[in-house]
Amino acid sequence: MSHLRHISVFVDEPDPGHFHWVLHESTEDATVWTEAEASVESYPMWIDAFDAGNAALLRLVADERIGPRAPGEDEDAAPVG
Structure with a gap:
């Protein structure tokens, strides 16, 4: 897998009373x-x-049991060859 x-989800306020959600990834x-x-x-x-930022984060989750996963090779897949 x-x-x-x-x-992370956080809220920024670039102007007073104007809030934006932001998703950052390490x-x-x-x-x-x-x-x-x-x-x-x-x-x-x-x-x-x-709340809208958390909803955006959840849209990145294909399977709620395992959370947001990086695209790429499945580490648990059987070897080829």
């Missing part, structure tokens, strides 16, 4: 995070942006 992706260097996705439209309340 591919590895579990390390994704790279192979655990100290480096990159923006994976962010809301285009703002939300009037922090909690609404946070």
Whole structure:
């Protein structure tokens, strides 16, 4: 099975009263995070942006039993050859 992706959800407020959700994902260097996705439209309340960000994260999950997985080779697959 591919590895579990390390994704965080947070809310940014670039202008007072305008909240955006942001998904960040860690790279192979655990100290480096990159923006994976962010809301285009703002939300009037922090909690609404946070809930929408969590919904965006859940859309990245194909199977709720195992969470968001990185694309690529299945480590548990039988060897070829």
